[in-house]
Amino acid sequence: MTINISIFDTTLRDGTQGEGISLSAEDKLKIAAKLDALGVHYIEGGNPGSNSKDIEFFQRVKQLGLSAKITAFGSTRRKNSVAEHDTSLMRIAESGVKAATLVGKSWDFHVHTALQTTLEENLSMIYDSIAFLKRNGMEALFDAEHFFDGYKNNPEYALAVLRKAQDAGADWIVLCDTNGGTMPGEIHDIVTRVRSELTADIGIHTHNDCELAVANSLAAVQAGARQVQGTINGYGERCGNANLCSIIPNLQLKLGYNVLGDDQLKTLTGTARYISEIANVHMPVGQAYVGNAAFAHKGGIHVSAILKDSKTYEHIQPELIGNKQRILVSELAGQSNIVSKAQEMGLDVNANNEKTKQIIDRIKELEHQGYQFEGADASMELLLREAFDGTKEAFKVESFKMLVDRGNGSMVSEAIVKLNVDGTPVYTAAEGNGPVNALDNALRKALLPFYPKIDEFHLADYKVRVLDEKGATAAKVRVLIESAGPDNTWSTVGVSSNVIEASWEALVDSFRYALLHMDKVDVVPADQSERVGLVNQ
Structure with missing residues (x-):
């Protein structure tokens, strides 16, 4: 009974x-x-x-x-x-x-x-x-x-x-x-x-x-x-x-x-994450059952095995409680990790592909420099798509400048960005309550006339980690940015000895990823683009 x-x-x-x-x-x-x-x-x-x-x-x-x-x-x-x-x-x-x-x-x-x-x-x-x-x-x-x-x-x-x-x-x-x-x-x-x-x-x-x-x-x-x-x-x-x-x-x-009920149990992960958002308390990624890493696999041997049968390294099917399996890519990755991750994106990749070996070496080199892709799936996807299917970039960055001015007892940050969107140069400036906010505002201002849907997402979290404490103020830093749209979130990473440059790299990846996944991302007609470019200049 x-x-x-x-x-x-x-x-x-x-x-x-x-x-x-x-x-x-x-x-x-x-x-x-x-x-x-x-x-x-x-x-x-x-x-x-x-x-x-x-x-x-x-x-x-x-x-x-x-x-x-x-x-x-x-x-x-x-x-x-x-x-x-x-x-x-x-x-x-x-x-x-x-x-x-x-x-x-x-x-x-x-x-x-x-x-x-x-x-x-x-x-x-x-x-x-x-x-x-x-x-x-x-x-x-x-x-x-x-x-x-x-x-x-x-x-x-x-x-x-x-x-x-x-x-x-x-x-x-x-x-x-x-x-x-x-x-x-x-x-x-x-x-x-x-x-x-x-x-x-x-x-x-x-x-x-x-x-x-x-x-x-x-x-x-x-x-x-x-x-x-x-x-x-x-x-x-x-x-x-x-x-x-x-x-x-x-x-x-x-x-x-x-x-x-079985259907109710499948809502457990969504319920846990929803309540953590309302309570404004970050959920530990390794929380049992409902954590983001509860069914994440990183080691190449593990990934190779779960691709054959998930029971090899999963104690239950994650879907039973509304979670999902995740394949992480890092310096520990084998070819199975890359193949699995690429197949999730619909890319035709196999372990014998020479590009697969090249991208593994590239990832290991980047992680040696301080990148961490297991916590930045969006940056990883951009890297794989660039390697395997040559996805067209929604925009190209020509340059950016940052100005920080202190006057009347307050700090003002101003960002100036120069982009090329579908052949149209765009030169835009915007202020913010800090350098990263100013860069976000300037990039958003430059792209919004071309891609109105970017107004649907925003930056949700921003983290900076010093990678070499001995370097003091000249130390290399890693910046992780989490962005949120109407139905999902994604994370991107940037690394540099300059925190502004690292932030900019992660920020640009966030916009690129968002535009890649937006439905029907269309650039406005050329004549309007030209007028936008002239106004911004």
Whole structure:
């Protein structure tokens, strides 16, 4: 019999406690819609009464008609009080959601030190608060905070906390490894004991302080937990929460549990990357399953093998979770890398082609100079197309100049570029808030009359790395530029001892790549081009 596992996503609540993550109400609504499309079962939106953003979220999320259960978060009632008079609990009841999670203490040390109350009063706080939710017709989830630390310190009291929540009617009792310091074997043993003591459904909520949040979540499920709480990309306080992007495919593809529909699982990579964009947090390229390099192959022996059968170096088919195989080309590349990469572009290339050997030598020489093509696929494609099919250049660079002037307390950068577009000379100048921005503006200004579609893309990221620190200000640098269009992104690279020249090289490649892939890239008629050239001059 296939066992169903419930996914509880707390990206919008616990995830926002991560350093550098701040989501507006609009951001949270967009993410909620994306999570719902992924198929998670619960979406924890935050505390309805804690701040204006969460209040707005709970007011507006009702209009989205989501299938997932939108869940409010709060704490058990204050000590020596009653639930009906607790402001936080009242706001949860008035928020209109059908489910709520209440966190309560299960470690006696916390009861005495943090709450500064008695063990008996803490039990009353838990019972009264859960019972309050049930009287208001809500599904009640109890997060037993610091449960595993509490159990190891005083197992009888930790279990008494769970029983009290169960007696009050809790639908889910969630065991929390709040400090993230418990080992997988301990998790399995303790969850097994809890399952033998309780009849309520058990959930698991782990943190990643020992890099074990995913492993601990899987151990808990194998011991009988039926709900997993976590966040997309593992966002969260300190070292983060359990990463649902790893947990979900591990449960479904490796362990055989029923988590999401197959079509929903295929949206996992897109969901992870979408949320990273909204949160403005760069995704690690090597992130398991959904990272850009999760199925990337660089070594020539590896590539030769996967071209015969991808199972040789891939533990799953990347398409199952919406990712894709990538072949990297670098100084480690063999002929298989080049052939595979060229075939992706529709080029007729084989390993016995003399040009293939020449381009491998060329790539190795460029990487020796400091280029890095594994992170600049667009520059690599331009290099291969130049070698194998002689693609016509959309424009030629004649020259460029940079002027930097400081006046009236501010710096002004001006770029002057001279191009040749389909036989027409174009001479253009533009200002920017820095040299690279000025160059981008000037190049865009020169090309826009000929190729209006370039207005559809923009520079998304700019990175500079010093390659030889001993060279001080004369050191060689590598510049990586990431550009984004309506439907895709691409990266280009430039290397020079002059950061402006390296930036210009990467920038020009970005425009060339964009024009190469734009549908129906047509130059405006010659008579208009001539008038444009005259105006620009």
